[in-house]
Amino acid sequence: MSLITTLDEFRAHVGVNKGTFTLASVQPDMRLVELYRVKPLVGPAFFNQLDAKLKAKSELTAAEQEVLALLQCAVATLSMVEYLPLNQVEISDMGVHITTTGDKKTAFQWQIDRLLSGWTKKGYNALERALDLLDENIEAPEFEAWATSAARTASLKFFLNTAVQFSEHYNIGNSRLTYLAMLPTLRKMERFSIEPVLGPSYYLELKQQVLDRSLTAENEQVMELYVRPALAHLTVGKAVPELGLGLNGDAIELNVYRLDDSNRKESDGSIDALLAMKVQQALSDADVFLTRLRTHLNANASATKYATYFGSASYQAPGTPRPTVVTPKDSPIYGWLG
DSSP states (O other), X not given: OOSOOSHHHHHTTSOOOTTTOOHHHHHHHHHHHIIIIXXXXXXXXXXXXXXXXXXXXXXXXXXXXXXXXXXXXXXHHHHHHHHHHHHTSEEETTEEEOOOOSSOOOOOHHHHHHHHHHHXXXXXXXXXXXXXXXXXXXXXXXXXXXXXXXXXXXXXSSSSOSHHHXXXXXXXXXXXXXXXXXXXXXXXXXXIIIHHHHOHHHHHHHHHHHHHTOOOHHHHHHIIIIIHHHHHHHHHHHHHHHHTOEEETTEEEOOSSOSOOTTHHHHHHHHHHHHHHHHHHHHHHHHHHHHHHHHHHHHHOOSSSSHHHHTSTTOOOTTOOOOOEEOOTTSXXXXXXX
């Protein structure tokens, strides 16, 4: 099992010194990346098929070559993220040390952090682009193992399935790493906030059509104009406080490594205030999208359009008064909720 077999293939993605760096030194980390990151993502069947073709030196199609290059990029960069910290030091019975010679010394921490951050983003984004290519070529016979795999089904489990798709509705810089960090929150928001508006039956209908890539024109409109924007904003609003996400320009991103600790106390206050404002705005915008979703469905649903929603308890005919709940006069809060 190895998608990278030569130092030149590795150097195509990570610029190591050809004279002093050996592929064998990073191979244990490459194997772990392939085992825990690449293989589960593309599925064992497709991974093993690709691996077998490489070992047999079989000719790959143009699409296979593109996917392979992206997977190799992920393996090279993510393995270096694991390899570099440990190999910056020497471990012996005497403890942990760094080695410094007359003409060479260990890089500054900010330089190391910048490398690790860049490799991490590059690697995860390469994995996402590989998924896109696999889906774009899903009808090709060489990708049948992917098309019929549980991994492919898992890649379409949600209403927002990629960082690029998420960024169309809320800017996360197309970061796969940020998307994966927010995925548990996204999953929760689908069930807690989106499903109650759509109703269980219509929610499951949309889920199945997303999985089958068979959204009707009207359901595609609902997804793009209301459901996906609402879900993206809800996820950001809930995930930023939970995960400690930060700002990178205009994008919300996961800060894996802090690149600059200078003036930290002075800068953190204003950044935290800006993030708090973005959280409130995201939640407020999500409410608007959900309200418009409900209004659109109630105004347009019929026996022939949005029929599943029309036949559900969630449907409310236009003009129907909303239920009013009046609290007892002797309760701590007296009033009505409509």
